[in-house]
Structure formats: C-alpha cells, structure tokens
Amino acid sequence: xxxxxxxxxxxxxxxxxxxxxxxxxxxxxxxxxxxxxxxxxxxxxxxxxxxxxxxxxxxxxxxxxxxxxxxxxxxxxxxxxxxxxxxxxxxxxxxxxxxxxxxxxxxxxxxxxxxxxxxxxxxxxxxxxxxxxxxxxxxxxxxxxxxxxxxxxxxxxxxxxxxxxxxxx
Numbered sequence: 001x002x003x004x005x006x007x008x009x010x011x012x013x014x015x016x017x018x019x020x021x022x023x024x025x026x027x028x029x030x031x032x033x034x035x036x037x038x039x040x041x042x043x044x045x046x047x048x049x050x051x052x053x054x055x056x057x058x059x060x061x062x063x064x065x066x067x068x069x070x071x072x073x074x075x076x077x078x079x080x081x082x083x084x085x086x087x088x089x090x091x092x093x094x095x096x097x098x099x100x101x102x103x104x105x106x107x108x109x110x111x112x113x114x115x116x117x118x119x120x121x122x123x124x125x126x127x128x129x130x131x132x133x134x135x136x137x138x139x140x141x142x143x144x145x146x147x148x149x150x151x152x153x154x155x156x157x158x159x160x161x162x163x164x165x166x167x168x169x
Contacts, residue, residue: 029044029158029164030081030082033078034079034116036071040101041068058080062139081118083121085155085158087120087121122152
C-alpha cells in the first residue's frame, strides 16, 4: 500500500507554490515591443505561447502594473522577438525597471506597422493584437501573426531557476 503524503506539511501559499514550481520550468526568452505616442516600449517575456496555427495566433502575458502596459493596452500591433543566448544583456535591459531600453547599445529599427524591431535576434514577428484577456493582475494578449523573419543565427536564450542560460547539448 502506498502512503498518502502529508499534504498539510507540504502546502505553500498558492503564489509561492506557483513561483517555486515555475522556477523549475525552463522557457525561451522573448522581448515584446510596441510603438506608443511617447515612443517605443518593450519588456522581456517568458510567457510566449503558440496558440493556433489557423489562424496563426500567439499569446503572452503582461502585468497591468508594468510600465509597458499602458502602451500595449492600446497598441494595434506588437513585435515579438526570440532572443539568442548571446543576448542575455538585452534580456536583462528589457526586464530592468526604469531602464532606457531603446538607448545604445540596443540596436533596433522601425519595422512594419511602425513596430520597433530588434536587430540580431533569432526570429521576429509583427502581430496584430486581437484580444486582451483579464487574468488576475495580468492581461493575456492574443495576437495574430502577420509577418516576420525566422532566419536569425544562433541558439536560444533560456530562463531557468531565476537565471538566463544557454541550451546545453
């Protein structure tokens, strides 16, 4: 007979449990960008997900307290950039509160639909926002893929156990 675990002894507050479990979940690192009235905004995201092939949809989440949220909440188009392992500092810049994310050394250009497109990434997409779904203190943004470039060189940047890492063989 299998012993029943003592669930009371292993319970954590739900938010602590969620953080603890997802620290063990290795994910790719993306930067989401948008153009606002005051200029470009962007943030590092580890919540990027492919949603549908037909139509081509993806999703990401963003905190409503994020400095990028006001622009993303109104943006018709967003840029989605998959980072390479050589772009750890770029990921950190876009994750840092108060940073001038588009200042040098960040290399970028205005892309289709005036979306800021980052240089040197593994892949980038320009997407049309089709929905914003409330989810606690975040919003899940659904976006339809319009165009992009999947041909960047390198290996993906990963986030695991609170650190950026490269893919190991």
